[in-house]
Every structure is written in C-alpha cells, then in structure tokens.
Amino acid sequence: MSSAYETLVASFTKLYRYQHLASIVAWDQAAMMPSKGNDARGAAMAELAVLMHDTLTAPQLAPAFEAAKAESSDAIETASVREMRRQWQIANLLPASLVEAKSLAGTRCEHAWRTQRKANDWTGFLENWRPVVAAVRQEATLLAEATGLTRYDALVDRFEPGMTTAVIEPMFADLKRWLPPLIRDVVAKQRTEEVVRPTGPFPIAAQRALGLEVMKLLGFDFEGGRLDVSTHPFCGGVAEDVRITTRYSEDDFVQALMGVVHETGHARYEQRLPREWVHLPLGQARSMGIHESQSLSFEMQIGRSRPFLTLIAPLVRQHLGDQPAFEIENLVKIYTRVRPGFVRTESDELTYPMHIILRFEIERALIEGEIEPEDVPSLWDAKMHEYLGMDTKGNYRDGCLQDIHWTDGAFGYFPSYTLGAMYAAQYFAAIRARMPDLDGRIAAGDLAPVFAWLDEQIWSQASRWPTPELVERATGAPLTATHFERHLRSRYLNA
C-alpha cells in the first residue's frame, strides 16, 4: 500500500537526483569548464531547472500533500512533510517560463561577468544584468502576492526561512550603532602595532598542500569531497561528494588558507547531514544563515583564534618555509588585522558586516523598485563613504561588480552572512559555558569536542526544526547580537 507520504518521498527523491546533476555541472562550470562550453551548458542547466520545476509542480503532489495531512504520522514525518511543502509552495507560484528565463539570463550574465569584472566593464555588465533583475523582480512579485511578505522579504525567506526586513533592520541598525566606533577604536589601537608581512612567492602547489593538511585537521572527509580552484570560492557538489574551491595568489597565502578553513566549515555540515534523510528536504541544510554559521564557526570562532593559529603555525612553516612573519604573535596580528577595504571577501571580521549592510540596503531597494540597476554604482559609492570612509567611484571591479551573487539573481542572500556570524558567536558562547578549557583543547589539536557539539546540535539536525527553534535548542536562547558584540570586543580590544 502506497501512502501519501510515500508518494511525496518518491517525488522528492527524484528531485534530489536532479539536484545532484545540477550541483555537479554547476561546480564544473565554475571550476573546470572552458569558455566555449558555456552556451551549451547554460541551455542544459536551464532545461534541468525547468525539469526540477516541473517535478515540484506535478499535479499528483497537491492531492498527496492533502492526503498526508490526514495520515497519522510521527514527529519526523511531520517535519519532513513541512519541509517538502515549503519547497512545493514556492515552486508552484512560479511559471516554468520565468524559471527558464531567469536561469538563462543568470547563466549568461554570470559567465560574462567573469571577464567583465576583470575589465572593469560596468556598461557591458549592465546590459546582461537588466534581464536578471527584471526576472527576479517578477519572481519576487509573485512570491510576495502569495505570501503577504514584501517583495524583498519573499526572496530572503527562501534563503533564511522566517527572516524578514522587520527583524533584520533593527539588528543591523544596532550593528550600525556600535560597530563603526568599534572599527575606529580597533584601527587606532592597531596603528601602533607592527605587523611583519609574509614574504612570498608562495608556490601554489605548497599552498594547496598546506590547505589539504588543514582540511584534514578540521575533519574533512576526502573520500567524500575535493578541493579545487575557482574565481569565486564556494562549497558545492552534493552531501555525498562535497566540492570546495579556493583561489590562490603566489604573493599571499593568508586569504587562500583561511578561505579553505571557511569552506571546510560548509563542507563538514554537508558531509555530516544525516544519511537516512539526505534525499529529502528534511535531511538538507537548514538555511543559508545556518550554513554560514558553520563556515564562520570554522573561520572566525576557530580559524582566526590564537589557539588554532598556534596549532597550525608548524604546518605553515613546514609547507611555506620558516620566516619571522610566522611567529605566533605575528600570525595572530595578521589574522585579526582590521582595515577598511573595498572587497568583501578580503575584508576582516569587523568591517565585513558593514559590507553586508551596504548590500542589504541596496538589494532591498532594487527589488522593491525604489532604485534601478543603473543607480547601483553611485549608491554603492555613497554608502562606502558613509560606512567605511572609502571612495569607489569608477572602480566597479572592486565595487558593485565584485560579487557573484547578483550576477545570477541570488538577491536576498547577503544578510545570511551576518546572521551566520551572530549564530556562530552564540554557539561558541554555549560551547565555552560547557567547556571552560576550550582554548587549551584547540591549541592541543583536540577539536573533537567542538565538532561533537556542532554535529549533535546542528549537523545531525538538518532541517528537523525551524531555524529559530534549532538555534534555541542548541544555545538555550533565541538569536541575539549580544554574543557577537562580546566576541568582537573580546578578540579585538581584549574587553
């Protein structure tokens, strides 16, 4: 006897297999594909996007969801249906033609961006970008009409379920209040510190070997994943085969190494998602903010900490040779250096949230129709002046062309980064409360207790609970910026 739940499971298992194909060819596009393959790839990915959309909008799903309500089910099955329903509802609001148009426009825009960014070619980019923005606005309008959310919130909700501008704006207003003065204080304090610059070149093969060793230390499973290179580092692939990327510069290993630590945080979440649910929405990562909370647990809570740098300093010397810059005091200074800059992905823990607030404000206005694509550069420049005191006029490459997210229409994603930083700070406050000797353990390479906590509280829970409940179960309290502020003041002012 096939129950309604089994019908749903069959459809979502099929969807999961299509997502597998989509993830692998997307990784390939970013990490492997030669340029002339792009048009055919774009067409194939668009066809697959339509297929996934068709799978989620198949007529037999509506009666199955209806019948599933009436079936007796345990708590797990109830949560599983809740997560399937979420994806189904979103998909059923969007016509296939719009899904295809967005995918095609996004693929074209993203591919051209890879050269246009280097060429600082805003005009060329704008031409490809308008259709992307137009498609996303249509999408947002349809989602907003159905959910009662604003257009922007309807997009945010897909990445961070339950999160709205009404929650984010006050939290970001709070950050805007205390963070810029804190940045100024830290910059002033660091002005008198001497930092020894590491002297390159650092051969890419050596950097890669170092990165692989640090991934091993952080528990990455190499039988279920890879490390490669792409323009914009990311964690892709599928839970059973996680593909992370980084980008190398021979002059500087600092960014690439910490980038690998960051992506390894994403990767371990994926690699430890519960295998018995992996083919269902229930078994997939909770949200983009929770995903980012894992990468930032690895990068910010562990990676840039003095005990972790103490642990890996010998590996750095082993792979890159010894030099004065690799003394532990100096490594700590390098990895906690605060300096306002143009580029989000190269920015430090303190200025990063200001980059996010800038993007949040611009993309919200863009999606709500308060501004147009051509308004972005001047607005970007104005906010960079206000938040970080920097001028980006005419510098599109390091301004509004720097990120991949907007090129393929991932609007509403950016807030997740700073939500993730706040979640991570809150986890580690909870871990420290249970484990007062945490720093000593990390310095000794005993990372197992931290991973055990994350595994038990976050990784193994997948999408079992709504985000607020997941965080509250794990830390004993709802999300607050308090732990984040305390973490930053402690790390940067010893306060």
Place this chain on the structure above:
Amino acid sequence: MSSAYETLVASFTKLYRYQHLASIVAWDQAAMMPSKGNDARGAAMAELAVLMHDTLTAPQLAPAFEAAKAESSDAIETASVREMRRQWQIANLLPASLVEAKSLAGTRCEHAWRTQRKANDWTGFLENWRPVVAAVRQEATLLAEATGLTRYDALVDRFEPGMTTAVIEPMFADLKRWLPPLIRDVVAKQRTEEVVRPTGPFPIAAQRALGLEVMKLLGFDFEGGRLDVSTHPFCGGVAEDVRITTRYSEDDFVQALMGVVHETGHARYEQRLPREWVHLPLGQARSMGIHESQSLSFEMQIGRSRPFLTLIAPLVRQHLGDQPAFEIENLVKIYTRVRPGFVRTESDELTYPMHIILRFEIERALIEGEIEPEDVPSLWDAKMHEYLGMDTKGNYRDGCLQDIHWTDGAFGYFPSYTLGAMYAAQYFAAIRARMPDLDGRIAAGDLAPVFAWLDEQIWSQASRWPTPELVERATGAPLTATHFERHLRSRYLNA
C-alpha cells in the same frame, strides 16, 4: 505554424541537453569524483537515463514521425528525420525498467571494477557482472525480435549502423589468415634490431606539458575542451566542450603521449562537428567505427609515422630532456615495436586486431547465450594462446578484467576499433593519392591539408550519410581490408 519536423526538433533538442548533463557527470565520475560519491551519482545517472528514455518514448513522437513523412522536405531534413527515427525506434523497444536496471548494474559494476581489477578479483567482479550481462541479454533479445537481426548484431548495430556478424566475420577471418604470419615475420625481423629504452623517471607535469603541446600541434581547441586523467583514457564531454583523458606513469611516457594523440583524433571530430546541427542526431558523430577511424588516423596514420615523430622529437627533448633514446631512428623503432602482450590498450598496431577478434568472438558467444559469464576466463586464455601465444591463466587483471567496456554493458563495441583502423588506412590511401608529398608536409608541421581533408570528408558530414556511403564518398570505394594490409606491410616490412 509548427510543422511535424519542428516538433521533432524540439524533442531532440531537449534530449541533447539531457545528454549534455549525462556526458559531463560521466566524465566527472571517471576523472574527478571521490569514491563515496558513487552511489548517489549512480542513482542520479540512472534517473537521467530514465528521463532520456522517456523523452525518446514520449507519445507525441509517433504521430510527429508519421506526419513528417507527408511533409515536403529537403535532403538535409530527410537525413535529419532518418537519424532521429533510428534513435527513436531503438528506445521504443526498451522498457524504462530495463534501462534503469542496466544503468544501475553498470554503474555499480564499473565502479567496483576500478578496485577489483587492481586486486585481480575475478570472483568479486563476476558477482556484479552477472546482472549487467543479464540486462544486456534482455535488451539484445528485444532489439533482435524487432529488427530480425541476431541478438549480438542488434547490439553492434547501435554502435555501427548496418554492420553485422555476416560482414565482420569474413573480414576478421581474412585478418586471421594473413595477420598472425605477418606478426611472426615482423617479430623475427625486429629481433635483431636494437632499441634504446628511454630512461625515466619522466615527471608527470612534464609529460602533461608535452601532451598539451602535441594537442596544440594537432589542432585541439583548448577554449572548447580539456585534458585530464582517468584510469581508462577516453574522449568525453560534449561537442562544445570536449574532455579527453590519459593516464601517466613516471616510468614511461610512450603510452601516455600516443594516448593523447589518439584521444585528440576523437576530440577534433567532436570539435568540428557542424554547429548548426549539433543539437540533432544529424549533427552527431556518424558511428563508433567512424569515431575510431579519426583517433586511428591521428595515432596510426599520423602519430606513429616517421615524419610525425621527426616533427615532435624536438618537443620530446625539450620537455623530457635529451637522451640517446630520443634519436629519430630509435623513436621510430619504439613506436613501431611489435610484441605480443596481454593488454589491448598497450598493444601495438599489428597485434591490436587480434585482441579485438578475441573479444568479438567471446562477446558474441556470450550475448547469443552460447557461453555464460563464468566461462569467459578459460575461453580468454585459450584464444590468447591461439592468437598471440600467451598464457593468462589466473591473471584476470591483464586478462578479461582489463577493459572498461564490458563492465557497464557496452557489448558490440569492440569490432568498431578494427573497422576504424581499416577506414583510416583507406582515408590515407585516398589522401596520398591526392597529395604525393604527404610525408614531407607532415615532417614540416604542415598538417593543415590532412585536417582539411578530414574536415571536408568526415567531420563536417556528421551523420549526413549512412556509414558505407560516407566512406565511399570520401574514398571513392567501399570499405576493404586491402589498404589496411598494404599500410601494415609497408610500415612494418617496407613491403
């Protein structure tokens, strides 16, 4: 107004996009994927195989093919419909359940084979292989019933349209008559020749750089393709993005280099298929035998020839360092050395057809039900004794476990290799008739006239003509083994 032809084009374009996904993830599986990704990949590929099958068996195709008959159409459109109909008819004979069962069994068997071959584990392999053979026999039975062909011929026909055992067996009987004595004569002649062995190690990075340079010389378009590594070298990907692989050994560059030349022949055929038809069966490669005729044109007709070795000798010295073994006379001896061996892919031009005849005879008997999977090792051993005077008892690794083809059910493919060798010899007889100074041109690096001939006669023709007509148009005569025999006697006995 949408004509029947346009309906067909829309369906086959969709199919082409699905094939794109299938090709890229298959390449990834062989060249990139870590081991734990295999189960999910197998499931995703099986789902995609079902989808492609569903696309080819969609109910609207039958009336569209019927209506297309009545439409006035030009010669190109007629050929296009002929090629679409061919794929459609084969697919409609096979139920989705069988397609999925074969794909799953094949993926599992192939993956396990990658370790079982190394471990010489015939018993372990046999367990995974039985379901593959069972599925292929079912497939062959269904195809045979519908076409009136024998079961084995029904499989051959998919790789080499129009080719049957009735044509192959007399041609192979001819080879069995003159080739073993020729092998004996050449081995006797070469016994007195001294060959200087190249002295390694040859670093893999240097071998790769040399391979890339030779690919460039042979016209490979790197904006539309890549070179990577896999256990079993192949040419995959899609026409717009061709992925070739090789495998390296630090001790020996000879095989890897000529393997790259071989795969580049496949690659150029794909890269030069006419772009206006690339999304339709009409625009795809004619057959596996014609495909192999391109790789063997590159490897046997060009690559192992004295003029080509003269051309690349300086590159070999540049990348691998100078040594006496790299003198041109010695390179010619290395690349025309004849010595019966166990492994097909490492065997020479003269003994290779005997490996093929052995496989043809075994797989034909297996598919026709004259033998069972467990009979293969002893039969293999008996034929190796008879054809090449070698003992393979207990050596499965270098015996019946050496090839990838049978692991995922590609029975009926092997004859294509030797048909390809005969096609290639016939092309070059035609080219030489028009270009008496061919050797001088090749030695001078002037390969353009050869590529122009192949482009005009073969590459640009795609599936425009049935195979026999394509070969006759190109060379002025139907396929015969005469040119092949003449080529071999000339190269190996100066006769």
